[in-house]
Amino acid sequence: MLIDLTKEIKVIRPEGVAAFPYSNSFFIADDIRLMVDAGSGGRAYAPIDPSSVDILALTHNHFDHINGTSFFNNAQIFASEEEAPGYSIPETYYAWAGHKHWEELMGRVKIERISEDTVMPDDIPVKPGFNRIELAGLLKDNEVFDLGKNKLHALHTPGHSHGHYAFFAEREGILFSGDIDIAPGGPWYGGGFSNFDDFINSVNRLIELQPRILVTSHRRVFDGQTENITKLLKDYIGIPLEKESRIYDYLIKPRNIHEITEGVFTTNYPKKTAYIIFWAKMMVKQHLGRLLRDNKIIQLDDDYYLQA
Numbered sequence: 143m144l145i146d147l148t149k150e151i152k153v154i155r156p157e158g159v160a161a162f163p164y165s166n167s168f169f170i171a172d173d174i175r176l177m178v179d180a181g182s183g184g185r186a187y188a189p190i191d192p193s194s195v196d197i198l199a200l201t202h203n204h205f206d207h208i209n210g211t212s213f214f215n216n217a218q219i220f221a222s223e224e225e226a227p228g229y230s231i232p233e234t235y236y237a238w239a240g241h242k243h244w245e246e247l248m249g250r251v252k253i254e255r256i257s258e259d260t261v262m263p264d265d266i267p268v269k270p271g272f273n274r275i276e277l278a279g280l281l282k283d284n285e286v287f288d289l290g291k292n293k294l295h296a297l298h299t300p301g302h303s304h305g306h307y308a309f310f311a312e313r314e315g316i317l318f319s320g321d322i323d324i325a326p327g328g329p330w331y332g333g334g335f336s337n338f339d340d341f342i343n344s345v346n347r348l349i350e351l352q353p354r355i356l357v358t359s360h361r362r363v364f365d366g367q368t369e370n371i372t373k374l375l376k377d378y379i380g381i382p383l384e385k386e387s388r389i390y391d392y393l394i395k396p397r398n399i400h401e402i403t404e405g406v407f408t409t410n411y412p413k414k415t416a417y418i419i420f421w422a423k424m425m426v427k428q429h430l431g432r433l434l435r436d437n438k439i440i441q442l443d444d445d446y447y448l449q450a
Protein backbone atom coordinates (compact mmCIF):
# COMPACT_ATOMS: atom_id res chain seq x y z
CA MET A 143 0.00 0.00 0.00
CA LEU A 144 1.18 3.50 -0.88
CA ILE A 145 0.64 6.45 1.46
CA ASP A 146 1.28 9.92 0.02
CA LEU A 147 2.78 12.28 2.60
CA THR A 148 3.57 15.01 0.06
CA LYS A 149 3.50 15.10 -3.75
CA GLU A 150 6.85 13.30 -3.84
CA ILE A 151 7.28 11.64 -0.43
CA LYS A 152 5.51 8.33 0.13
CA VAL A 153 5.47 5.45 2.54
CA ILE A 154 5.34 1.94 1.13
CA ARG A 155 3.49 -0.37 3.52
CA PRO A 156 3.72 -4.15 3.24
CA GLU A 157 0.52 -5.95 2.29
CA GLY A 158 0.14 -7.55 5.69
CA VAL A 159 1.55 -6.44 9.01
CA ALA A 160 4.81 -4.46 8.93
CA ALA A 161 6.55 -7.02 11.14
CA PHE A 162 9.42 -9.43 10.40
CA PRO A 163 10.13 -10.36 7.62
CA TYR A 164 8.43 -7.15 6.40
CA SER A 165 9.08 -3.48 7.15
CA ASN A 166 7.87 -0.13 5.81
CA SER A 167 9.86 1.67 3.12
CA PHE A 168 10.21 5.40 2.57
CA PHE A 169 10.11 6.64 -1.01
CA ILE A 170 10.90 10.02 -2.58
CA ALA A 171 9.77 10.19 -6.22
CA ASP A 172 11.73 13.30 -7.18
CA ASP A 173 14.04 13.97 -10.18
CA ILE A 174 16.18 11.33 -8.55
CA ARG A 175 14.02 8.52 -7.18
CA LEU A 176 15.25 7.30 -3.81
CA MET A 177 13.93 4.40 -1.72
CA VAL A 178 14.89 3.79 1.88
CA ASP A 179 14.87 0.08 2.76
CA ALA A 180 13.79 -2.95 0.80
CA GLY A 181 11.67 -5.06 3.14
CA SER A 182 8.10 -4.25 2.07
CA GLY A 183 7.72 -7.31 -0.18
CA GLY A 184 7.42 -7.56 -3.96
CA ARG A 185 3.68 -6.93 -4.13
CA ALA A 186 3.95 -3.66 -2.19
CA TYR A 187 6.61 -2.29 -4.57
CA ALA A 188 4.80 -3.22 -7.80
CA PRO A 189 2.82 0.09 -8.12
CA ILE A 190 5.97 2.24 -8.14
CA ASP A 191 8.01 0.06 -10.54
CA PRO A 192 11.09 -0.77 -8.46
CA SER A 193 13.32 -0.86 -11.54
CA SER A 194 12.75 2.93 -11.89
CA VAL A 195 14.40 3.63 -8.52
CA ASP A 196 17.81 5.35 -8.81
CA ILE A 197 19.09 5.04 -5.23
CA LEU A 198 18.29 2.46 -2.58
CA ALA A 199 19.53 3.50 0.88
CA LEU A 200 19.44 0.95 3.70
CA THR A 201 18.81 1.89 7.32
CA HIS A 202 20.78 -1.11 8.60
CA ASN A 203 21.87 -4.65 7.93
CA HIS A 204 18.88 -6.57 9.32
CA PHE A 205 17.01 -9.07 7.17
CA ASP A 206 13.60 -7.40 7.33
CA HIS A 207 15.07 -4.21 5.80
CA ILE A 208 17.28 -5.65 3.08
CA ASN A 209 15.58 -8.81 1.77
CA GLY A 210 14.16 -7.15 -1.37
CA THR A 211 17.26 -5.41 -2.75
CA SER A 212 17.03 -7.53 -5.92
CA PHE A 213 13.75 -5.82 -6.90
CA PHE A 214 15.70 -2.58 -7.36
CA ASN A 215 17.78 -3.85 -10.23
CA ASN A 216 18.81 -0.42 -11.57
CA ALA A 217 19.46 1.26 -8.23
CA GLN A 218 22.74 2.21 -6.68
CA ILE A 219 22.66 0.71 -3.19
CA PHE A 220 23.96 2.75 -0.25
CA ALA A 221 24.54 1.34 3.24
CA SER A 222 26.28 2.75 6.28
CA GLU A 223 30.06 2.77 6.32
CA GLU A 224 29.89 1.19 9.80
CA GLU A 225 28.00 -1.85 8.51
CA ALA A 226 29.37 -2.15 4.99
CA PRO A 227 31.50 -5.26 5.76
CA GLY A 228 28.32 -7.11 6.82
CA TYR A 229 27.10 -7.05 3.21
CA SER A 230 30.17 -8.82 1.82
CA ILE A 231 31.75 -10.89 4.61
CA PRO A 232 29.58 -13.70 6.08
CA GLU A 233 31.71 -14.07 9.24
CA THR A 234 31.27 -10.37 10.01
CA TYR A 235 27.52 -10.53 9.43
CA TYR A 236 27.16 -13.47 11.81
CA ALA A 237 29.47 -11.95 14.42
CA TRP A 238 27.15 -8.93 14.63
CA ALA A 239 24.29 -11.19 15.72
CA GLY A 240 26.20 -11.78 18.96
CA HIS A 241 25.87 -15.54 18.83
CA LYS A 242 29.26 -16.01 20.48
CA HIS A 243 27.33 -15.28 23.71
CA TRP A 244 24.84 -18.08 23.04
CA GLU A 245 26.50 -20.78 25.14
CA GLU A 246 27.16 -18.40 28.05
CA LEU A 247 23.55 -17.14 28.06
CA MET A 248 21.63 -20.22 26.99
CA GLY A 249 23.73 -22.86 28.72
CA ARG A 250 24.14 -24.99 25.62
CA VAL A 251 25.50 -24.97 22.08
CA LYS A 252 23.38 -23.07 19.58
CA ILE A 253 21.40 -25.35 17.26
CA GLU A 254 18.51 -23.12 16.19
CA ARG A 255 18.72 -21.23 12.93
CA ILE A 256 16.27 -18.46 12.26
CA SER A 257 15.88 -19.51 8.62
CA GLU A 258 14.53 -22.85 9.77
CA ASP A 259 12.15 -21.26 12.28
CA THR A 260 10.46 -19.02 9.72
CA VAL A 261 8.66 -19.78 6.46
CA MET A 262 9.12 -16.86 4.08
CA PRO A 263 6.13 -15.35 2.26
CA ASP A 264 6.28 -15.72 -1.54
CA ASP A 265 7.13 -12.05 -2.19
CA ILE A 266 10.27 -12.13 -0.05
CA PRO A 267 12.92 -13.32 -2.51
CA VAL A 268 15.71 -14.51 -0.15
CA LYS A 269 16.03 -16.47 3.06
CA PRO A 270 17.26 -15.09 6.41
CA GLY A 271 20.98 -15.36 7.02
CA PHE A 272 23.85 -13.78 5.15
CA ASN A 273 22.91 -12.34 1.75
CA ARG A 274 25.66 -10.70 -0.32
CA ILE A 275 24.72 -7.21 -1.49
CA GLU A 276 26.85 -5.13 -3.85
CA LEU A 277 27.13 -1.57 -2.48
CA ALA A 278 27.61 1.45 -4.77
CA GLY A 279 28.33 3.86 -1.93
CA LEU A 280 28.59 4.32 1.81
CA LEU A 281 26.35 6.48 3.99
CA LYS A 282 28.13 8.90 6.28
CA ASP A 283 26.61 10.87 9.13
CA ASN A 284 24.95 14.11 7.97
CA GLU A 285 25.31 13.20 4.31
CA VAL A 286 22.67 14.94 2.18
CA PHE A 287 21.03 13.45 -0.91
CA ASP A 288 19.93 16.28 -3.22
CA LEU A 289 17.09 14.70 -5.18
CA GLY A 290 15.74 17.79 -7.02
CA LYS A 291 12.98 19.49 -5.04
CA ASN A 292 13.72 17.48 -1.88
CA LYS A 293 16.86 16.95 0.13
CA LEU A 294 17.24 13.92 2.37
CA HIS A 295 19.63 13.92 5.34
CA ALA A 296 21.21 10.66 6.49
CA LEU A 297 21.69 10.53 10.28
CA HIS A 298 23.86 7.98 12.05
CA THR A 299 21.61 6.80 14.88
CA PRO A 300 23.33 3.76 16.44
CA GLY A 301 21.97 1.61 19.25
CA HIS A 302 19.61 -0.87 17.61
CA SER A 303 22.61 -1.78 15.48
CA HIS A 304 25.95 0.02 15.41
CA GLY A 305 25.48 1.41 11.90
CA HIS A 306 21.78 2.24 11.99
CA TYR A 307 20.72 5.33 10.03
CA ALA A 308 17.59 7.47 10.11
CA PHE A 309 16.58 9.78 7.23
CA PHE A 310 15.16 13.27 7.52
CA ALA A 311 13.43 15.28 4.79
CA GLU A 312 14.18 18.58 6.50
CA ARG A 313 12.09 20.97 4.38
CA GLU A 314 8.96 18.89 4.98
CA GLY A 315 9.88 17.93 8.55
CA ILE A 316 9.36 14.25 7.74
CA LEU A 317 11.50 11.72 9.60
CA PHE A 318 11.97 8.05 8.73
CA SER A 319 13.44 6.62 11.90
CA GLY A 320 13.88 2.97 10.86
CA ASP A 321 14.02 0.59 13.81
CA ILE A 322 13.74 3.39 16.32
CA ASP A 323 10.27 2.16 15.70
CA ILE A 324 7.96 3.16 18.61
CA ALA A 325 7.10 -0.51 19.12
CA PRO A 326 4.62 -0.82 22.00
CA GLY A 327 6.99 -3.24 23.77
CA GLY A 328 9.91 -0.81 23.52
CA PRO A 329 13.16 -0.84 21.58
CA TRP A 330 15.24 -3.85 20.56
CA TYR A 331 18.95 -3.75 21.38
CA GLY A 332 19.69 -7.49 21.63
CA GLY A 333 22.38 -7.79 18.95
CA GLY A 334 26.09 -8.29 19.44
CA PHE A 335 26.72 -4.70 18.31
CA SER A 336 23.64 -3.13 19.83
CA ASN A 337 24.24 -0.49 22.47
CA PHE A 338 21.57 0.87 24.78
CA ASP A 339 23.49 4.05 25.70
CA ASP A 340 23.80 4.84 22.01
CA PHE A 341 20.10 4.08 21.58
CA ILE A 342 19.18 6.74 24.15
CA ASN A 343 21.45 9.30 22.48
CA SER A 344 20.01 8.50 19.07
CA VAL A 345 16.42 8.93 20.28
CA ASN A 346 17.38 12.27 21.82
CA ARG A 347 18.97 13.33 18.54
CA LEU A 348 15.71 12.57 16.73
CA ILE A 349 13.66 14.46 19.32
CA GLU A 350 15.82 17.55 18.66
CA LEU A 351 14.81 17.48 15.00
CA GLN A 352 11.20 18.19 16.08
CA PRO A 353 9.74 16.25 13.14
CA ARG A 354 6.30 17.17 11.85
CA ILE A 355 5.65 13.62 10.71
CA LEU A 356 7.30 10.44 11.99
CA VAL A 357 7.46 7.25 9.94
CA THR A 358 9.04 4.15 11.42
CA SER A 359 9.84 0.75 9.97
CA HIS A 360 7.16 -1.19 11.79
CA ARG A 361 4.29 1.10 12.74
CA ARG A 362 1.74 3.41 11.12
CA VAL A 363 2.50 7.05 10.27
CA PHE A 364 2.50 9.45 13.25
CA ASP A 365 1.31 13.00 12.49
CA GLY A 366 2.54 15.73 14.83
CA GLN A 367 -0.65 17.73 14.28
CA THR A 368 -2.67 15.20 16.20
CA GLU A 369 0.03 13.37 18.17
CA ASN A 370 2.89 14.43 20.39
CA ILE A 371 5.89 12.94 18.61
CA THR A 372 8.36 14.04 21.30
CA LYS A 373 6.28 12.24 23.91
CA LEU A 374 6.01 9.13 21.74
CA LEU A 375 9.81 8.97 21.48
CA LYS A 376 10.36 9.72 25.17
CA ASP A 377 7.82 7.12 26.28
CA TYR A 378 9.41 4.61 23.93
CA ILE A 379 12.87 4.97 25.50
CA GLY A 380 11.18 5.11 28.91
CA ILE A 381 10.09 1.47 28.59
CA PRO A 382 13.61 -0.03 28.91
CA LEU A 383 14.61 2.60 31.48
CA GLU A 384 11.69 1.46 33.60
CA LYS A 385 12.79 -2.16 33.14
CA GLU A 386 16.27 -1.16 34.26
CA SER A 387 14.93 0.25 37.49
CA ARG A 388 12.95 -2.96 37.99
CA ILE A 389 16.15 -4.95 37.50
CA TYR A 390 17.73 -2.82 40.22
CA ASP A 391 14.79 -3.43 42.56
CA TYR A 392 14.90 -7.15 41.80
CA LEU A 393 18.54 -7.28 42.90
CA ILE A 394 17.61 -6.75 46.52
CA LYS A 395 18.51 -10.46 46.59
CA PRO A 396 21.42 -11.98 44.66
CA ARG A 397 20.21 -13.20 41.25
CA ASN A 398 21.89 -14.34 38.07
CA ILE A 399 21.14 -13.20 34.53
CA HIS A 400 18.74 -16.09 33.90
CA GLU A 401 16.64 -15.25 36.94
CA ILE A 402 16.70 -11.54 36.14
CA THR A 403 15.58 -12.16 32.57
CA GLU A 404 12.70 -14.38 33.65
CA GLY A 405 11.75 -12.17 36.59
CA VAL A 406 11.82 -8.80 34.82
CA PHE A 407 11.98 -9.19 31.03
CA THR A 408 10.22 -12.28 29.74
CA THR A 409 7.59 -12.87 32.44
CA ASN A 410 4.68 -11.79 30.22
CA TYR A 411 6.15 -12.59 26.83
CA PRO A 412 3.51 -14.44 24.76
CA LYS A 413 6.17 -16.40 22.84
CA LYS A 414 9.40 -17.66 24.34
CA THR A 415 11.43 -19.15 21.50
CA ALA A 416 15.14 -19.69 22.06
CA TYR A 417 15.90 -16.53 20.05
CA ILE A 418 13.47 -14.40 22.04
CA ILE A 419 15.01 -15.55 25.32
CA PHE A 420 18.53 -15.07 23.97
CA TRP A 421 17.79 -11.51 22.83
CA ALA A 422 16.17 -10.68 26.17
CA LYS A 423 19.30 -11.91 27.95
CA MET A 424 21.48 -9.84 25.63
CA MET A 425 19.43 -6.78 26.59
CA VAL A 426 19.58 -7.59 30.31
CA LYS A 427 23.35 -7.85 29.91
CA GLN A 428 23.41 -4.25 28.69
CA HIS A 429 21.42 -3.05 31.70
CA LEU A 430 23.66 -4.97 34.11
CA GLY A 431 26.66 -3.31 32.47
CA ARG A 432 25.12 0.14 32.99
CA LEU A 433 24.16 -0.58 36.63
CA LEU A 434 27.67 -1.90 37.35
CA ARG A 435 29.25 1.11 35.69
CA ASP A 436 27.12 3.45 37.81
CA ASN A 437 28.11 1.49 40.96
CA LYS A 438 24.46 0.72 41.70
CA ILE A 439 25.03 -3.03 41.76
CA ILE A 440 27.93 -5.38 42.38
CA GLN A 441 28.85 -8.66 40.78
CA LEU A 442 29.30 -11.58 43.18
CA ASP A 443 30.96 -14.95 42.62
CA ASP A 444 29.24 -17.31 40.19
CA ASP A 445 27.87 -14.36 38.21
CA TYR A 446 25.25 -13.32 40.72
CA TYR A 447 24.37 -9.63 40.99
CA LEU A 448 23.23 -7.63 44.01
CA GLN A 449 22.41 -4.03 44.88
CA ALA A 450 25.52 -2.16 46.01
Ligand SMILES: [Zn+2]
Pocket residue numbers: 202204302321
Ligand atom coordinates in the same frame (compact mmCIF):
# COMPACT_ATOMS: atom_id res chain seq x y z
ZN1 LIG B 1 16.58 -4.06 12.87
